[in-house]
Amino acid sequence: MINYKFLLLYFLVLLESSVMAQKITSNAKLIGSIVYDAEDKGSVTVGNLSIGKFYRFSREPDTTYKDEYPNNWSDGAKLTDEVLNTGPELNTAQYVGWKGTRDLEITVDLGRIQSLEKLNVNGMASVQLNAQEPVGAAVFVKQEKNGKWVLFAKQSFANNKASTGNKPFSIEVGGPAMKARFVKVVLKPSSIGGKSGLILLDELSLLGKIKNTWRSVPAEGCFHGAFPTSVGYSKEELAGRKGMVVDLFEKQVGKQLSMVLWYQGMAKGRGFLEIQKHRENHLKKDYNGVRHLSIGWLPKELKPLATGGYDEFFTNYFKDSVDPTILKGMNEPIWIRPMNEFNGGWVPYGLDPITFKKAWRRMYNIAEQLGAASHHIFVWSPNYLSFPDKDWNKMEKYYPGDQYVDWVGISSYPPGKKAAKSEDMRYPIENIKEAYEKYAHYKPFMISEGGFSDDIDPVRWVREWFEFKTKRPNVKAVIWENHNDRVISRSPEALELYRKMVQDKYWLAN
Template sequence: MRSFTRARTALAACLLAGALALTGCSVLGEESDGSSQTGQQDRAGADAGAGSEADVPYDVVPLLKPGKKYFGAAVDGAPYSMKGVDTYTKMVGKQPNLIEYYAGWGDGFDATGVRNAWGEGAMTLMSWEPFDTPVADIAAGKSDAYIKEYATAVRKLNLPVVISFADEFNGHWEKWGTRNVTPKDYVAAWRRIHETFIDVGASNVIWAWSPNIVNPVKSVKLKPYYPGDAYVDWVGLIGYWTIEEDSAFDSLFGATRDQVRTFTKKPMILLETAAMAGERRRADIRNLFAGVSADDDMLGFVWFNHKKRADWRLEASPLALKEFKRLAADDSFGFDVRKP
């Protein structure tokens, strides 16, 4: 397995020097199809050092650990349609700047949705779910043609995107979870996907490695599933406040955070979270905002505003929604991702 660093900050110098053998600069000669123009208009100087080089990938470095927190949401229909996001924005009083959506392995790249979100100052976060394809087959190269086609589409659009492959892998409830996938195959599949993206020059991706919180699966250790710092940008924690969990932020996320910190110092984000409707919801929401604010390495959160297994929608609890709106007004949450 090849070893490399991403070296995005040196990308422009790499191109000018002709050092195309460096990782992240190996293949940059593809023609722009015009779809990247939307992103080019809003780059806020990201390509200032690249002159008129249309083939320079979008520099995601300023988005890896920005000065303010991500204020994310997952809502019905987004990002292909932003109507739900607009409704959510009016409801909570602030525009989300990270829009999570879910895509099945084998789906095409939703370039339209990425453009739609970007047009409203938001980046997309795709949870890529291999429901019908064994992870071992991906690791063995049986999906290489699909991965290359997908990566090429991402590169041609040339807007920053976040990709989380096969999240909640440490749980037994997913097809790609512990009952069906070994750590060895999971790591091999992740690295193969990542390397294919790099090979086609698609360094405009932020890679989020996303375990479920360890509380319900304490016997499953996370380190064997970690692809390595060269393949990961964010650690995306997935966890929900339920009546089975203590309300404290550290009770919910602390054990997972502490275990992850034994093998990587990559920044973290709550990739998917919400609080169960009920009397405790306001307190849970206060703990969410306070916990994210208190940790400099916690980049923000994505609120899962869906009715699935439980009603996680903020509108289901008017008093809790009022508290969420009050806390969301804090200027440290949210920013235009086009101007990080």
């Protein structure tokens, strides 16, 4: 007798296996039971490839017009700092200048391979200083450090010496798009001024297409994450434990976590080994899959990060973070979230967009040089609303550039009634709307921390939290901040709903 139920089940299993195989064979990855998107899925955006990037020059600049903040991989930062002078004023601090008639070479490291389309060089001609425009420019590219230089484009220019006063100039060199990580710009000075002539440069822009990263993104579903502190549990449950209690949270909500948040001070003396011990002691115990780790990395100051005061700290940290002898086979990436909620006045590194971007880029560039940027995932994470909510403090003012951000995160908490623009904004769906609409259509997007407060409906908050599945489907990770008045056990009704809704396989756990 034919067992039709068995046959139907058999064909359904075959169909599901076929679908899974198609996902895996299309450059996707299977880790545990989670299928990850192909890393080449990231979109392409147009922009300035060289903003904040490290570069070297072939000869030292004049001491009056020297570069700023060199480090082990860079001769300075002025020429890619985004600050462009468009008027006739000559601010010595803004320019880098070279005397003489020898060709000047500036080599920019883009950090990873991008698509170059055009070069812009901005500077100043000055009669008083005998500063003149270059009369020629050539651009060479290569993809590997030890590769051979290939000509991208070259061009000659008229000797447009300033007739009186100061005259800003901009020269452009373009050609067919070429893939490059390293770009060498060769500028030929004018010979009219002789050895005393100057090239005064303001900004060097390499324009082209930026390939956005798309790493460790679930093909379907959303990472189920939490900040699992010891707050909210009885003495009997804790049995003397403090700090991270992953197992207690998982038992409480009835599902394993696929992402765990922890915090670390960005301070000298607190290195990567501290984080590695957390991974070894807490994230692997009694667990057969992968619990990804997200780090909230918090400094107590900002300017020294931008000006080189933390270079040695970053160097040691990122070296350790990719050292096989330290990782001991734990090679999955870490979601590194530096300086979050920078658009709020409650953090010591906030409310300074220009310095923040310089600090972020410098940190990320060092990570690139050491292989950490390609191994880990850097999460740029503003608060859901800027405080103060002014144009100069909008979250996008702090954005360092697509080439510096792997994922975008958001802190999602209920604003006070006075700050809320509507009652709906006090709940998740509307709360994350601004950041979601700006970034989630082309960057992997996550709730990097969030939860209810004591003056809203906790059941509604939890319901909307899980409605991201249908109403904010580009959210790829959620992290419940189980701390202070946000512990899920504070509301038995909210906890019961959480336990019920998280069972949907959409909320990923291996």
